[in-house]
Structure formats: structure tokens, C-alpha cells
Amino acid sequence: MILVLLLLLPFAAYLAWLVWALLAYPIPLSYNLRSLWQRKVSSLSTAAAIALVVGIFVVVLSLAQGLSVAFISSGRPDQALVLRPNARFELNSSIERDRMRILKVHPLVKREGAEPIASAECVVVKLFPMADGTDNNVTVRGMERMGQALRPQVRLVQGRWFRPGLSEAVVPRKMQGRFPGMEVGRSLRMGGRDWLIVGAFDAAGASYESEVWSDVNDVMQAFRREAYSVLLARLESPERVEGFAKSVEDDKRLKLEVVRETDYFKELTKAGDPIKILGNLITLILTGAAIFAAMNTMYAAVAGRTKEIGTLRALGFRQREILASFQWESIFLCLTGGLLGSGLALFANGIQTGTTSFETFSDVSFAFTITPGLMAQGVAFSLVMGLLGGFLPAWRASRIPLTEAMKGG
């Protein structure tokens, strides 16, 4: 972080100086804007290249943002998952029935009347064909009745909830487009049985939108599981999670691990790391190309306006004012591209997609999420491109010997 700040410091200082130069001794900005417009073919093609890069940059960020939304909105700070020690994820965990019985009556678990607000769950993955012809693992979650209450963001949008003992399932509405045959009324083949899809739910962007839900006992029987995977429990308050964890971890009968639900999902956001790395790599390469495009356009602008530069210098404008003027021109060029690119990225907003989580080896559905913050980052990114791409040409413009400039270079 300190390194990043140290790297940004010269940019910030230079930008502050540019603003000061603009206010103190302005070569009119209209001069730069009209000059850009006068060379509209090269200006617009450079702006378009920058728009493309910024658009990709914002879309890549929006993927990571979409994944974060999926995972962060999934958890609550007052809920905890109980897992086998070192399991890290539900899929790797197992809790025998007798331990689960002890856990469910733990005094720190919140109750609704006599019933603990907790759900013993079994999590398995099942390969399903996707609409694009490939196959992908989907998480199948068997849960108890309280499982739905523990996930208040989940809302039934079609049909009804599954009933225990009848091999019924509900599916996320957003999965229906990506996986064929998931319409309500149709059957899924899982664990040697046919499961009737009786409802579709929406989870407001949470990661449950990548899961098929059913009754925990039905799932355990079908998939021949003797043990549960996890217990999800609500506590009286977020502060109680640590006490609950200590109590469970210290209990020699249990020997289990407790993770706050929000922390668990934070760990899962690492599913987006490969996308981020690939996206950043592509963006980095394209950024280099865009900076060179901006630099090339600005060098051509300087070469074509050498005599103008000489005239401005003769009239009394100093080297630093020429530097600032051409630097602003480059910034405007790139900012135009940046605004355009950020605007274009909006078209991706809300588009549903998915990836395979390398943590759970199953599909994670999420939506491209373009926020004003991401768009601002895109515009800021174009500003950096304008600074980097424009600096050398602007420096060249300011350093042309005056007599040479007045002759036209």
C-alpha cells in the first residue's frame, strides 16, 4: 500500500502542478479542445482505442465486483458455520449425526420459540450440462427447514418450496438460463433419483444463486452420505460468534471449527482471482498499446504545430506553460476515451455469467456489476493514460528551441 502511494505521489504532485499552471497562466483550453477537433480523425481514433481499453478495464473490475457482491451479500456477521477442522470449505467438511445433535442444542445458538435457528446441511456437487454444450459442477445443498430463514435475502419467485421426503428441489431463477432443463415442473436426475423442480428462487445477487436446494435428509440418502457437511447457526449478536467458536472448539466431544459466515464468504471471493489476474494482464497489455496510441497522436500534434508553439513562446508563454498546455490536450483526449469507455461498459451491467470456483470446484453465478465507483476508476485510469502518453510529446513541445520552432521545426 505504501509502495502504491509512493508511486502515485509523483502523479498527484504533477497533476496538482498542472491544475495550478492551468489556473495561473492559461493558454486557453479552447485552444487545445479545438486543436483536437481540428484533427478529428486521429483524435477520435485514439479516443476510441482508449475507450476500448477503459471499457475492458471497467468490465474486468465489474466481474470482480459482481463476484464480491455474490459472496459478501451471502453472509451475515451474526451467523456462523461449523466445519470439520481445517476443512476450509463446506464441501470438504463432515460432521457426524451425534455431534450435530450436540451442536444444535448449544446454548449460544439463537432460538425461535423452542427451535434453534440453525440448519444442518449436506453439500455435494453434481455435474450438469450447460446451455453452451459444456458441463459444469453445481452445488446441491440439502438443508433443514430453518435453512431458508437463515438466508432472508432468498425469495421464492415461482412455484413453492420443496417438501421433505418427496425428492423435490428448488433452483435459482438465474441458473435457468445457463443450465437447460431447470424449469419448474421438470425433473433433475441426481444421486440415482429424479427430483421434481417445484420452485425457483432469487437471492439478490448472493452466491446461493449458483445452488440447487432440497431437503437435507433426501440429499443425504440419495448421495449416500452418513454425515452432514456443515451447521449454519444464528447467534444472538455478531459479538457472540467468538464465544460460540471458543466454546465449540474447546469442547472435546465436538472438536470442530467455527467460522463467521461473512469471513467464510470473504475467503470464497478468491474464486475471482484467476479472472482478475487474467483481466489485469489483458488490461496491462492494452494499456501499453493505448498509451503509445495517445503518444503517437500527441507527437503528430506537436510536429504539426511547431510554428504555433514558436509563436506562443515568442508572445511570452514559457516552456512550462507549453508543457502544461500539451499535457492537458493529451489528458482531454484520453479523458474523452475514458468517459466513452466507462459509458460503454454500462451495457455489460447486469449481464449474468458464471465461473468455476477453484475453492469449491463448482459453478458460481454472478452478474457484471458496473457501479459509479468503477466508472470513476475507469475515468481515473484514462487520466493516468493521458498523463503518461502525453508527457513526452508535451516535454518535446516545450523544449523545441525557439528559433527552430518559429521556423516551423
Next chain:
Amino acid sequence: MTSDRFDLGGGEPIITLRDIAKSYWRETLEIPVLQGIDLEIPAGAYIALMGPSGSGKTTLLNLIAGIDRPTGGSLEVCGHELNGLDDDQLASWRNLHVGFIFQNYNLVPVLNAFENVELPLLITGASRGERRDRVEQALALVNLEDKMKNYPRQLSGGQEQRVAIARAIVTDPDLLVADEPTGALDAKNAEEVLGLMERLNAEFGKTIVMVTHDPKAAHHAKHQIHLEKGVLDKAVEVNR
């Protein structure tokens, strides 16, 4: 109309050149352009610098205007020893004391007449209202108050040069330097521009140093100074 001495009339000198030399270097080869120039030009003078191509007249004009620096000697212009000024100080000095008139007008094509004339004032710190008044006055003086919104491409060559003259005088400088100001104009427009320059000298007391090849243009000056192979050859008083 002749005088072989460099007597350019009395009065306080506004330009004093002492043993000025200027050379250019091509790799290790020194090419002398000006040598041993001693000259005093009084305030209010109107000088035509003449001479064949390569005689050094534009170089001399550039030195006087603070565009270039000599390789030897000293020059004092408008009360400032130019050798002692750094690049920034020289730029400010040019803005305050020198107005430029170029052969090809050198207007900025993307700015209209008003904005072109306003350019030098942007450095002076003048307020917006003050700038507007001065630009309007300058454009009125060159009879172009009705062309303020016109871009250079919408003006004739003569009008462009008059806008350039308005830009040269808008800061009310002591000295006007003109490099072939009529070189790109037809006879009628050239006469108009020269008349305007004469008026600036006679009515407003501007000192003018003009480089020209054209004897007709030079005839509008009060004195002609001839250069030959980088040295002052002769000065001639013009009987107008």
C-alpha cells in the same frame, strides 16, 4: 537621402548592441552569422534592416527581440541587459516589451481574431474586462472590429496581418519587430499594412525594426540599415 554613418538620430537609445557576434555550429564547424555589431537605435526609430539572403538580418532581429542569444557581445533592449535574463525572464520580457509581426502572420488557426489578439494579455494578469477593452481597442485601430469572431481561415491575407498587428500592439509594447511583414501580401494590402505601421510609429511612438527585402517597404521606414555578410554595411536615412 544618404548617410554612411550609423547616425539614427538623437534621443535615448532603446536598443544598444555592443560588439555582438552570433555563430552557429554544424558539428565542429563554426559558421559565423554576425560579427562585431555595434549599434544604438533611439526610441521612436523606424528601421528597415536590409541585405541579401544570409546576411544575418533575421538573426539580428531575433537577437533584438530576445528570441535568440548572441555568442558574443552584449545587448540592452528596452532598459534590460538581455544576456542577464534566463529563459523565463526573457519570455516575460518579450511579453511586456516586444510586439511581433511575422511574414506569414502566425495566427493560431483554431482561435478567432479576438482570441488571437487576446493571447499575449493572458500572461499579463489583466482582468477579463480589461482584456476585452484592450482587444477591442487594438482591433478597432486596425479597422477589424467587425471581424472579431472570424477565424483566420475566414480572413483575407491583409486582414490576417492586421489581426497580427493588433496582437503585436495589444500589450502596448515599446518595440515592434517585423520580419518581412509584407512578404506574403499583394501590393494593395502591403501598402495598407505599411501605412498602419507608419502610423504606429508616428502617432503612438512605437519603435519599429523591420526586416525586408522589398525596397518599397523599406521606403516607409525612417532609416535603412544594410547588412553584408554578417557585418553592418551602412545606414541610410530615408527621405519620405
